[in-house]
Amino acid sequence: MIRTDVIIIGGGSTGCGIARDLALRGIPHCLIEKGDFAAGATGACHGLLHSGGRYVVNDPEAAAECIAENMILRRIGRKCVEQTGGLFVRLPGDSKRFRDLFLKGCEEIGIVTEELSPSRALDLVPKLNPSLEEAIRVPDCSIDPFRLCMLNIISSQKRGGQILTHHRVIEIIREHGRCVGVKAREEATSEVKEIRGKVIINATGAWGDQVAHLAGGSVPITLSKGSLVVTNHRITNMVINRLRPSADGDIVVPNEAVCLAGTTSIAVTDPDRIGVDPAEVDIIATQAQEMLPDFGTTRLIRTYAGVRPLLKADGEDGRAISRGFRIIDHQDGLFSILGGKLTTYRLMAEKMTDSIMGVFGLKTKCKTAEHPLEGQEELRGYPLSSRLKSLEGIVCECELVTADVVERVAGQIGTRHIGDIQHRTRLGMGPCQGGFCTYRALGIMQEMGKMTPDESMRVLREFLQRRFKGIKPALWGDQLREEQLIEYIYLGILNMEQEQ
Amino acid sequence: MNAIYDVVIIGGGMSGLMAAAALVQKGRKVALISKGDPVCCFSTGCIDLLADGDDPLQGIGSLPDNHPYRLVGEDAVVRSLELFREIISEGGLPYVGDVHVNRGVLTSLGRCKTTCLVPETMKFSDFDSDEYIHVISFYKMKDFYPQYITSRYTNAGHSVFDPGVITTAGIAEKFENKPFLESFISWMKGLDIPEGRIALPAVLGRSRAGDVYREVSAGCGRKIFEIPTLPPSMPGLRLFGGLKKALLRRGVNLYWGKGIYSVEKLGNRIEAVTLDSAGRTTRVEGRAFILATGSFVSGGLQASMDSVTETVFDLPAYLPGGRESWFNDDFFAPGHEIEKAGIRVDASFRPVDTEIENLCVCGSILAFSEVMKYRCGHGMAIATGVAAAEACGRLV
Numbered sequence: 001m002i003r004t005d006v007i008i009i010g011g012g013s014t015g016c017g018i019a020r021d022l023a024l025r026g027i028p029h030c031l032i033e034k035g036d037f038a039a040g041a042t043g044a045c046h047g048l049l050h051s052g053g054r055y056v057v058n059d060p061e062a063a064a065e066c067i068a069e070n071m072i073l074r075r076i077g078r079k080c081v082e083q084t085g086g087l088f089v090r091l092p093g094d095s096k097r098f099r100d101l102f103l104k105g106c107e108e109i110g111i112v113t114e115e116l117s118p119s120r121a122l123d124l125v126p127k128l129n130p131s132l133e134e135a136i137r138v139p140d141c142s143i144d145p146f147r148l149c150m151l152n153i154i155s156s157q158k159r160g161g162q163i164l165t166h167h168r169v170i171e172i173i174r175e176h177g178r179c180v181g182v183k184a185r186e187e188a189t190s191e192v193k194e195i196r197g198k199v200i201i202n203a204t205g206a207w208g209d210q211v212a213h214l215a216g217g218s219v220p221i222t223l224s225k226g227s228l229v230v231t232n233h234r235i236t237n238m239v240i241n242r243l244r245p246s247a248d249g250d251i252v253v254p255n256e257a258v259c260l261a262g263t264t265s266i267a268v269t270d271p272d273r274i275g276v277d278p279a280e281v282d283i284i285a286t287q288a289q290e291m292l293p294d295f296g297t298t299r300l301i302r303t304y305a306g307v308r309p310l311l312k313a314d315g316e317d318g319r320a321i322s323r324g325f326r327i328i329d330h331q332d333g334l335f336s337i338l339g340g341k342l343t344t345y346r347l348m349a350e351k352m353t354d355s356i357m358g359v360f361g362l363k364t365k366c367k368t369a370e371h372p373l374e375g376q377e378e379l380r381g382y383p384l385s386s387r388l389k390s391l392e393g394i395v396c397e398c399e400l401v402t403a404d405v406v407e408r409v410a411g412q413i414g415t416r417h418i419g420d421i422q423h424r425t426r427l428g429m430g431p432c433q434g435g436f437c438t439y440r441a442l443g444i445m446q447e448m449g450k451m452t453p454d455e456s457m458r459v460l461r462e463f464l465q466r467r468f469k470g471i472k473p474a475l476w477g478d479q480l481r482e483e484q485l486i487e488y489i490y491l492g493i494l495n496m497e498q499e500q
Numbered sequence: 501m502n503a504i505y506d507v508v509i510i511g512g513g514m515s516g517l518m519a520a521a522a523l524v525q526k527g528r529k530v531a532l533i534s535k536g537d538p539v540c541c542f543s544t545g546c547i548d549l550l551a552d553g554d555d556p557l558q559g560i561g562s563l564p565d566n567h568p569y570r571l572v573g574e575d576a577v578v579r580s581l582e583l584f585r586e587i588i589s590e591g592g593l594p595y596v597g598d599v600h601v602n603r604g605v606l607t608s609l610g611r612c613k614t615t616c617l618v619p620e621t622m623k624f625s626d627f628d629s630d631e632y633i634h635v636i637s638f639y640k641m642k643d644f645y646p647q648y649i650t651s652r653y654t655n656a657g658h659s660v661f662d663p664g665v666i667t668t669a670g671i672a673e674k675f676e677n678k679p680f681l682e683s684f685i686s687w688m689k690g691l692d693i694p695e696g697r698i699a700l701p702a703v704l705g706r707s708r709a710g711d712v713y714r715e716v717s718a719g720c721g722r723k724i725f726e727i728p729t730l731p732p733s734m735p736g737l738r739l740f741g742g743l744k745k746a747l748l749r750r751g752v753n754l755y756w757g758k759g760i761y762s763v764e765k766l767g768n769r770i771e772a773v774t775l776d777s778a779g780r781t782t783r784v785e786g787r788a789f790i791l792a793t794g795s796f797v798s799g800g801l802q803a804s805m806d807s808v809t810e811t812v813f814d815l816p817a818y819l820p821g822g823r824e825s826w827f828n829d830d831f832f833a834p835g836h837e838i839e840k841a842g843i844r845v846d847a848s849f850r851p852v853d854t855e856i857e858n859l860c861v862c863g864s865i866l867a868f869s870e871v872m873k874y875r876c877g878h879g880m881a882i883a884t885g886v887a888a889a890e891a892c893g894r895l896v
Contacts, residue, residue, distance in 0.1 A: 393666060440642050440645075453647045465832075476803040476804055477802070485539070489731065493730065493731070
């Protein structure tokens with residue numbers, strides 16, 4: 001049995017942020033995550049560190065939180081934030097009145113803007129639609145959500161935080177009407193572990209209601225699916241937003257070597273059963289093409305969908321609901337944190353931690369905004385600069401990942417999941433989307449004895465199905481060519497079989 | 501400077517190469533244009549005819565009426581394969597097998613793949629699963645992991661040789677080097693391998709593969725065979741390189757690495773194509789044309805969100821329904837609908853619903869060919885390539 005003070009359920013940005021906050025305030029804690037870090041909405045979002053501009057007209061409170069956090073994160077997380085800057089572009093037909101409201105809102109909240117002529121905007125982003133009316137520059141950034149989670153976790157682990165990934169909470173233990181611990185099952189071994197603590201924090205995002213139910217409670221969230229598409233290279237080095245009220249497909253974000261375009265907003269009920277519809281891809285691609293005409297001829301490499309856990313508000317559609325967050329004290333030792341955004345994850349963690357300090361009779365102040373994220377220099381195998389140092393024995397040609405790096409990461413974290421390797425090395429994240437290197441990485445893991453050949457065949461099969469599911473809604477143009485090639489390789493050359 | 505050809509073939513894949521072979525054999529003046537090395541370089545090098553049943557030729561009769569094989573007919577399929585074997589054996593790597601018998605070859609995942617004709621280096625690949633198999637792998641070779649294979653067989657073992665390089669092409673190049681080959685053979689001789697067969701990834705040389713294979717086999721006196729690997733794989737490159745060389749010897753004029761820049765038409769006839777080459781344009785004039793540019797993967801067809809176009813002549817392309825019906829949900833389910841897309845032709849391989857008179861079409865760009873569903877890729881390409889060449893020859 002593990003004994004601790006605070007049990008955090010959920011390894012998204014909120015959960016990881018809370019772990020770091022508790023660690024810096026010296027409070028023992030244990031984080032339990034059913035998959036890998038950033039497996040929910042955190043890893044399935046745009047990777048946009050909002051300036052707040054997107055919300056400034058309809059949700060000024062959320063916009064103010066965004067700009068404040070944006071400034072903090074670019075200071076403390078230099079290695080996971082890319083200061084791209086962003087543009088809001090107004091195309092012919094887009095309302096001038098909205099532009100006026102936008103500028104007024106930005107000024108009131110303190111978002112620094114700069115009005116740019118079309119030619120100035122085209123100097124900055126040459127692939128913008130040349131018929132644009134104007135552009136407004138804002139301090140948007142792109143952020144790597146997976147890396148952000150990993151860095152938060154490093155602070156926790158350095159101070160004795162216990163981190164259990166691939167552990168699913170199956171029971172919340174209640175004694176005398178209070179939540180006193182949880183039982184979690186390790187995925188690989190099915191071993192059930194008991195963890196006891198004084199406070200349990202439900203930071204499970206879209207799964208919040210399911211977890212609250214384990215303790216007999218519920219939380220007022222509404223789930224909204226957002227889909228995105230990924231291009232095989234960058235067509236803009238700045239974040240591009242459409243200057244109009246929020247709508248589908250109005251943001252394109254550069255991230256590492258690719259661009260992410262989205263999103264959509266569709267109400268869903270089950271966060272485990274979501275997929276991207278071809279119609280959504282058509283909307284996103286068409287809208288993105290209006291801002292960046294080259295989008296129409298660029299190869300798409302993947303589509304994915306995430307579920308936003310929004311605060312429930314009856315009768316409102318997903319776009320109109322506030323991006324603000326809320327903390328619920330279930331009055332039995334369980335707290336739930338709901339809503340919010342990746343951009344405000346640190347603030348959410350701060351408020352959450354503040355609200356449980358009373359339980360421990362402590363008054364320690366939050367330190368997460370002052371100290372840079374630890375481990376930014378040491379995160380090996382991940383940044384391009386370190387990948388470029390050794391080009392021998394490359395197994396992933398798209399992202400320059402070597403066999404040695406795969407072996408080291410597989411050895412360090414003892415994982416049996418190809419996804420864990422991908423997240424920590426960027427293997428398979430490039431244009432071929434693992435079409436070649438997954439077979440190799442699994443072969444290496446077999447040789448290391450990390451996986452039996454049968455297991456690796458199962459993983460390879462699952463990987464190919466998932467990869468196919470990701471690109472299927474967007475199969476036309478060059479992505480269709482690439483898909484046919486992958487089919488020839490796995491079904492033709494290797495004659496891979498269907499599941500028995 | 502303009503050249504006038506009897507037939508101009510567009511596309512340097514299997515069907516285009518075989519169409520050229522059939523035409524030069526008949527004494528025609530032939531040009532072949534390819535924008536680059538074809539996708540068939542990525543193949544296993546094996547000639548799949550039709551995976552269903554023991555006799556692939558028998559299966560042709562039960563294919564749907566609109567399948568390209570049905571237009572060719574069994575006898576012509578056999579003749580086309582004879583021509584293929586004649587040409588490919590000139591390069592020193594003959595193909596073995598019986599066109600009436602399907603056989604298995606071992607894949608890099610340890611699966612048995614059904615095919616028909618195989619290069620000599622794979623002639624012992626159809627081993628009995630009770631027989632002992634010994635897999636030779638190469639240290640850190642990035643595209644070959646013997647456990648995928650040995651784990652599937654109870655009676656298997658493996659040894660590792662360090663060639664000093666890790667890529668398929670790099671190792672294959674080393675095998676064409678005499679001292680390296682000798683050191684490998686002497687290492688093989690020193691192994692204590694039980695009675696049975698020896699398999700190794702397809703790295704036994706590139707252009708001299710036949711010689712290398714025979715030297716290794718003779719050197720250790722065992723039944724050895726190659727296993728095709730992930731692209732870039734040697735058997736595909738050898739096959740395609742061998743055909744290309746044979747055609748050059750026979751006087752086919754190759755325009756390599758050049759795409760089509762524009763098409764000249766006069767009335768219902770195509771007069772010439774202009775090639776996209778550096779510094780100047782090349783005009784290639786022909787009495788008749790053959791389109792062999794392949795399916796989507798090769799760039800012969802191009803899909804937009806809701807339509808399919810043919811990329812050289814803008815021929816009307818058959819499209820099976822809307823985009824939501826193009827693909828199955830399951831990656832492994834054989835036969836996505838989109839495989840039916842392509843150019844529909846009449847009995848003389850001329851495209852339907854078009855005015856053009858002097859054009860024939862062959863290979864995987866043909867509608868209803870469904871090469872992944874029927875596993876008939878190279879066989880269908882050879883058969884339709886030769887048949888379209890014969891039909892085209894009658895036009896001029």
